[in-house]
Amino acid sequence: MTSVKREKVWQDVIAVADLERGDATPVTFGRRELAIYDTQDGITVSLARCTHGAANLCDGYFDGIHIECPLHQGLFDARTGAAKAAPARIGLKMIEARVENGIVQIFI
Amino acid sequence: MTVQTPITQALQDGTITRRELKTLMQRSDRPGLTRLIGWILTVAITGTLVWMSMGTWWLLPAMFVHGIVLVHHFSLQHECCHYTAFKTRWLNDFFGNICGLIIFLPNRHFRYEHCDHHTYTQLKGKDPELIELPISVWKYLAYISAFPFWRMKFTEIARHVVGRLSDDEKRFIPKEEYATVFWEARIMVLFYLALLILCIATGWTAPLYYWFIPVFLGEPVMRAIRLTEHVGRPNISDMKENTRTNLVTWPMQFLCWNMNYHAEHHYAASVPFFALPELHEKLKDHVYIEKRGYLGAHIDIISQLIGIKPRSDAPSEPAR
Secondary structure, three states: OOOOOOOOEEEEEHHHHOOOOOOOOEEEEEOEEEEEEEEEEEEEEEEEOOOOOOOOOOHEEEEEOOOOOOOOOOOEOOOOEEEOOOOOOOOOOEEEEEOOOOOOEEEO | OOOOOOHHHHHHHHOOOOOHHHHHHOOOOOHHHHHHHHHHHHHHHHHHHHHHOOOOOOOOHHHHHHHHHHHHHHHHHHHHHOOOOOOOHHEEEEHHHHHHHHHHHHHHHHHHHHHHHHHOOOOOOOOOOOOOOOOOOHHHHHHHHHHHHHHHHHHHHHHHHHOOOOOOOOOOHHHHHHHHHHHHHHHHHHHHHHHHHHHHHHHOOHHHHHHHHHOOOOHHHHHHHHHHHHHOOOOOOOOOOOOOOEEHHHHHHOOOOOOOOHHHHHHHHOOOOHHHHHHHHHHHHOOOOOOOOOHHHHHHHHHOOOOOOOOOOOOOOOOO
């Protein structure tokens, strides 16, 4: 039996107006927990759980560039997902995102 | 299993909205740096008291007062380990390490230990900073003497110098950070040894009178304050119950960087020290507050030890 891989498509996630301005907004998309960041360079999206301790990053401190884990204060660049400070070592899984007609969409 | 942070629990409680909490979580360099200036002045004033009392009977009381201020470097270090003393992250690391050097508390190790203290507050076998309700008044006094504390801390540092961790430490220190924890202990010990050699070689005694003796004299005060945070509160995960906020005088609040609002701090550890009074206003009817301050907390603890009040760690009566 061969499995058919589904083509990625752009899907609506949340209205820009509903985002927490200048912060990280938690969104559940299907079974995925997403973090939507209103960064200085635009909207970005990652899986919401910290790659170290699995806390939801949206509860952490966000300065417009870096998101800090609320559990151990590990640090990630919310624009690229790169791990920036211990104990975070593995980068965040980023999901391609765009804004269309006031709606945040992800390519998934 | 989904990991829940204390903040997640706080938000589920519904006492404070996400927007309110995020507003209170905003950081700034200014309040921390301003308080730091006041802090350095305070250390300078109590240090001057030691200098003025040299050769008199007032030396011991002066070193004790100076020591009370010095051991409160713990409060700044604690704030730095949450990265809330300053907005600029490296300032927290910098001052956290300086404070740790002053009070013999390696900063990175403390940071990870303290993270687990927040995740598992008051839970026996899980909270690495848990201070059990003493079994007797004598054990209570022994804890306040700070001898058990120093024995534990110096053993801990020695263990890290030789590159070893206890099983408990392996639980809360990430593997990637083992080397950092070992090297910070080694660097600290090398620094103390170098200072000791310098003192012996030159006959310089200032570190003894202005630093080491005051810290050891002052530590029992810090032990007594640390007891008031959780000891005598139940060993349960409910943040409304397991932590005690103490209403204290403004000099003590200054010294402890507002950490007397301890229940509020545990509610949301990402809220900086300067916003805790505001968080207290929002939560004061929701968390456990000791209006009589540190003294009241000790009356509560001793009452439990001598049987006037039920012990907080007593097993609950089985349901009939």
